[in-house]
Amino acid sequence: MRAAVVAERAEATREALIATARRLFVHKGYFATGTEEIVAAAGVGTRGALYHHFADKRALFLAVFERVEEDLLASAGGADTTGDALTLLRGGLLGFLNASLTPEVQRILLIDGPAVLGWQQWRATEKRYGLGAIRALLERAVAEGSLSAQPLDALAHILLAAVDEAALFIAGADDPPAAREQAVTAVERLLAGLTTGS
Incomplete structure (x- = not known):
């Protein structure tokens, strides 16, 4: 007891x-x-x-960083899960871009994250939280027939890198809402190019 x-x-x-x-x-x-x-x-x-x-303040920051990532995944899990895989992928990626407007995501994940953790650990942590979800949805899209069979590992890495860079672009912009609109347009065009009918 x-x-x-x-x-x-x-x-x-x-x-x-x-x-x-x-x-x-x-x-x-x-x-x-x-x-x-x-x-x-x-x-x-x-x-x-x-x-x-x-062990130190950096280790505490890593715990905070991971908690913010977990909360983002939890909020994405609470979003609408109906629809085809590419629609869900689009919603998740654009949801992350929306979240990049919040002070918490901007400061902890996008600004201080790479500076405190170093680029390699920051990328590894981002991959751990986002890569699996992206790849699973791409796999599902292939099974549904909305995405042609292709190397999904490479595509998942490319999409994660694109959305991470788009979020960094938003966080570092003088006008984050305007930057978000530009980033959303770019990501939308990228995703539109994935469909089998394109």
Whole structure:
């Protein structure tokens, strides 16, 4: 019983650190947020609590980054799942472009993500969360006959790279809503070229 209580408290502390860091990283950015500030705002005692759960601030950022990715996938899962695979793929990719207008996705996933994690780890994490879903929908589109048989691994990588770059374009733009419209148009044209009738 006591072990269960200790485990519960440890999990509550970890969750408080992630939630607080997430909020601070969005508002101040990773580099302007100190570990002491996170610990104080989370109300978890000393920095020892943070280092008990995370090797360093970067490891905490990775946990926050992954939580934002998980939330994006969960919200995509709650979207309309009826229709053909290419329609669902379009909805998911454009949904990510819409999400790239939010301060949380812009700051954590698109701006600080590559800077904090480094390009290689950022790309690997993006692939882990997006690549499988894209490939599964492409596979389904081939089975449905709306997409011709082709090397799906390459196509999935290309689509993920395209939408990631489009989101980075939006996040770095002086006028993000206008950039989003341009990015949506470009991605729509790219997807239109996939159909077997094109």
